[in-house]
Amino acid sequence: MTRPASTDAQALLEVGERLLAFAEAEGATGAEVVAIRSDAALTRFANSEIHQNVAEAGVHVSLRFVLGSRQGVASSDRLDDAALHRLAASAAAIARVSAEREDGVALPEPAQIAPVGGALAEATADATPELRAEGARAVIAAADAAGVTAYGSFRTEVETLAVANSRGVRAAGSRSETHLLTVMMGPGGGTGYAEQAAVDVAAIDASAIGHEAAERARLTRDAIEVPAGDYPVVLESYAVGDITDMLGYLGFSALAVDEGRSFAEPGRRIGSDLVSIWDDGADPAGLPLPFDYEGVPKQRVSLVDAGICRDVVYDAQTAARAGRRSTGHGLPAPNTWGPFPINMFMAAGASTRDDLIAGMDRGLVVTRFHYTNPVHPKLAIVTGMTRDGTFLVEGGRIVAPVRNLRYTQSYLEALAGVEAVSAERRLVKGMLGGALVPAVRIASWTFTGTTRH
Amino acid sequence: MRDLLERAIETARVRGASYADVRHVRRREEGLTVRTGRVEAAAASESEGLGIRVLVDGAWGFASTSFIDAAEVDRTADLAVRIARASATALRRPVILDERPAVTGRYATALREDPFAVPVETKLADLLAADEAMRRVRGVAFTESLFQAQREEKTFLSTEGAFTEQSVTHVGAGIEANAIEGDEHQRRSYPDAGGGFQAAGYEWIRDLDLAGHAGPLAEESVELLSAPQLPAGRRTIVLDPSQLYLQIHESCGHPTELDRVFGTEASYAGTSFLTPDLLEGGFRYGSELVDIVADATAPGGLGTFGWDDEGVPAQAVPLVREGIFVGYLSSRETAPRIGRTSGGAMRADGWNRIPLIRMTNVNLLPKPGMSLEQIVADTDDGLYLASNRSWSIDDRRLNFQFATEVAYEIRGGKLGRLYRNPTYTGITPEFWGACDAVGDASSWVMLGTPNCGKGEPGQTGHVGHGVSGARFRDVQVGVGKW
Structure with a gap:
């Protein structure tokens, strides 16, 4: 498998078009493709040090194959034509032996999708291990200043989703998400928590989150x-x-x-x-x-x-x-x-x-x-x-x-x-x-x- | 593929890693769900990728990809090293792994009937037959019948020379009937809430005889609608294996995970009351009847394998011996911190996750003396609780509360009327200290869950629990306002 030259929304929609064509060739009366490309990373800290630090890049494509009032679903993370053809054959094989649904299979019609502002932040897409480590260090610094110990995680993720179906639905777009959370533990059994979620990693105020949790850990001592x-x-x-x-x-x-x-x-x-x-x-x-x-x-x-x-x-x-x-x-x-x-x-x-x-x-x-x-x-x-x-x-x-x-x-x-x-x-x-x-x-x-x- | 994997760890080594391992995982899954007569889900999936874990300057880095070619392997190895260097900027205690010989070998789950080779129509027919039998019972509102199979083919390679190949197959199936009247909703399930699971082939599903259990199960769900609410009080309870396994999972399995003990899960799932000083001090976890072992070699268990995801061989590790806390689930990084070597409990949820300490098969060993039926016969006044409905436990694994689908009254050694919405609660060591009977080997069954959540990003673990049922005295039941 070779990584696609481009894995943006349009590229995923093209995967959808190819897979819909394979489904039609297999005799589908209807079909729906969902393709998701995800790039996610998470830096985790405990005992005021980074102890786990991970990143993943993946793509997942799923086909809902409709045959009258029967359906079958198959999914894979391979995008070449041979793999997509196998995927269509697999979903078709399941649909053929599946039972008829009394309520049929409902695939939605196309509808105008209004653009939504603020779903994707470039800063989140560009977030580096160094940036997440900097956030973790800011939280840890707040813990150190309060005499408590920091535990937590800092995640950044960009997801591109494309949906195409045989009735003409074509939807594609990207979104980003970031989440920083911390639990702090201190003397006398004190513990505190704070978190912040956002689309844009630039909005995350790691120091403020750290200070909020540290203050709670201080206040909960000797409960x-x-x-x-x-x-x-x-x-x-x-x-x-x-x-x-x-x-x-x-x-x-x-x-x-x-x-x-x-x-x-x-x-x-x-x-x-x-x-x-x-x-x-x-x-x-x-x-x-x-x-x-x-x-x-x-x-x-x-x-x-x-x-x-x-x-x-x-x-x-x-x-x-x-x-x-x-x-x-x-x-x-x-x-x-x-x-x-x-x-x-x-x-x-x-x-x-x-x-x-x-x-x-x-x-x-x-x-x-x-x-x-x-x-x-x-x-x-x-x-x-x-x-x-x-x-x-x-x-x-x-x-x-x-x-x-x-x-x-x-x-x-x-x-x-x-x-x-x-x-x-x-x-x-x-x-x-x-x-x-x-x-x-x-x-x-x-x-x-x-x-x- | 081996060439690519060797390239991955060599690239990491050249970039500065003092240790590196790579796992290539190909996972195949099939799932069928019938809901109230209609096939709600019929799906097959495949996922393939590799994850590279490295140590640089004593700090961990991990990167994974589903795009498998030489250039992407180089990029991923390079990223893992870069991530490790970022980790090193906030490091206080460099990682040290225990010493062990490099392992090589192959392992495969023993099975008679490949679940992926059984035609989908056969499997659906089995589910539809059970579903129909449940729906024939008047008063049943909705039903669900499910089948799942997973096969994971995994290759592990490390800079220390380890090379292992494994093929692990798990199957699961279950049925549930739901009865609803007004605000009352009652459920009964078999063999376990959410299905029963096993490392086996389709022969295990056939042996469950789902259709044969469907009718009585559905009748009981309807009967529960008019059963009395379980009154609050302190009672003797006998836990069926379908509930006892989760009690072990939550109150013994998780608190003996050594990474939790050292705080590395504190920001998510919590820590543990079983601190290392209790290991040295001979802490009494339960009564003398309580023997708990983490056994990755137990036949049929969801936590059975050849080697863990650090290349450590499967083994049986005592956790509680005659009621005394004696051991942990551990890894190559955590075990040396308590002067031990890894117990082989590191497992990852697929190619895109790092290995964490996970339960293998955390089993309550059977005790000669009484079968589960004989324990009931030996109980003058109590409750028999079966099939989990809800679970919750605090972040140090002390205060727990469970709900089960059903409680049967025990009077004079016999099962009697039903109670609905049963709950019980307690504090872990007090509860296990009140255990005065454990079923013998004739009642022992291997159960488990494919849905054990842990870690960030989230991982779902498959873990096993062998149990035979047990009795506990003076337990608070009937919690809350009803």
Whole structure:
């Protein structure tokens, strides 16, 4: 295999054209090609030194071969004609023996894709090992200055995605992403966390992230234990990002609604008036992506408006079953997850962080959650731990760091209990994309256990 | 191909690497998913590339590529060295690898029926038959049946003279039935939530008899809708292998990974309460019945291989002996720091990832005395918990909470009524200290997961767990508000 002379978006679309032709020659009644070129690098540090440092260059091409109401998918990372021909034959062979689908196979029609500004930053594309090492050193310097130890990672990535199908969809574009995170650990069991995600690596302020985490590590020294129970809480943006991410996974998907496992129903109240959540792949304040993995332009979808459930996201298959158009939230085939919101936003409020804390007579401030997992998906009951900065508030002021707590809490009941929302929002990396979310104060949160640190 | 791989490490050496290794990996996968009667996914994939790992001035660098030709190999080796030099600008403790002889050889998974040679229509027919049997049960809302196979052909070469070739084949299959009524959603799965997996051929899938288990499984999912909620309390619990394996995975497997102990996963998954001073001090991890071994030679395990991704031979490493913490999963870099040599646990998720310390097959050894059925018969008042539904554990692997799909009441040594939404929670050494019965060899099965997440960028590991079921006293169950 020889590396293509050019691996930009147009070159990937040309791969798509060649593969569609091979599929047609194999007798496909429809076909879809998804080609992804990725260049990613990550510098990881621990014990205040770089200990892992990696880079990868790869391309992956996938063919969905449609034969009436049957389909088969094959994928490879070889792009020469012989390999693409084998790929088409492989997908065709699977489709021929696959079972008929009662709902048919839905491939989207072409649609105008509006250009999305701010999806790609040249500085991220050009990021070097030396630049990432410089970022790591800035974080480590902040740790050294505070007498704590730094752990973390600094990632830069550029992805070019091209989608072509037999109905005329031709979508291609590049995006970049960078993410710096750090956990710091210090004397007396203190730990702190901070992260920053962006399209442009030039926007990453490694020193500021380092100082934020170091300050938390200093403040959490010699944490006290508080008993499990119900407490009002202020959740920092990092923790709120877990809530939006989890609800996207559990319920804001048309497939979850189809199968009866979602909490989402249009018109149902699931949050207080202060809660509005939407998905918008075109907003440059997030990690924008103009179209999905089926080549459908991303629409802004209102998921929760002033506490009321409005809509969920669709891909081509779930949209066809519902008799509507895809909202541009398809994942690469074969996809058993269904559509997924990966560019979520939660509306800002009017409070400062100090206002949020001042509103609690006795409560807890939670920086982030750790290892969260649904206990009861339809009720959105989730368990997890607090981590890297949990504090006791009395009389509207932080009075002590506390040891980590386990919670078992319905995220829907949490949204219903939102009392105040911060004006400031942060972009937090999620399972698949990113979410721009505020900090919130919630009337009651159920903690069900304690640990030893 | 060998010429290209030798070129890779020679290029790295010439550029200044004191050590280099290269892995060429060709991975083939096939996946079939039937969801509520329709074939939701039928896919085959192939991936091929190479990754070059180098040590320069005591610092690591790694670069990988799927474009395989001489020029790209040179570029990738050069990049790996450049990355290592960047690492060296923030280095406090240069890497030292343990000394070991260079290995050569070949290894292949033992199997009778190549899963890739079995026609797709045969495999789909097996899934559709099971799926149909589940959907025949009134009250079932949706179903899923899956088959997966993976073969990884891997060549490893190092500047120390190692040269190994391996072909490892894993298969998996499973079914699940989901019943929904109002806000209540209940699931039952077989042989394990998310499917059961094994290093084997399609013969293992046939032996599962998915269709034969489908009907009773679906009926139980519906029955759970009207079962009472498990009340909160402190109870005796007996864990079925389908739950016990994950308990071992989370509360023994991960905390014995020596890289976690040294903080190299602190920014992502966390660290470990099992610090080296506890190894020296004879820390009691569990009761005298608890013997846990990381055994990369166990037949059928997802963590079974010939050599790890540093060229260290597969071996059995005791982790807990008669309840006392005695060992770690380790690597050539970490083991010397506690005065030992590598236990051979370094594995990478494909050509584009570095090897990390991963579980091999972390097994709870069976104890002569009682089978799992006899343990139930020996229990006067308790709960029998099966099939994992949810898991969570803190960043030092102490406070855990699990949910299972089902709890059966045990009264007078017999299984009785069902409870829905069962959960239990505890602190790792207290929980294992309360283990008062482990099933014998007749109940021992090899299970495992192909979805063990670790590292940045993320890696998914295939790890095995041999278990026979066990009993624990005075455990908190029924967590949260329902």
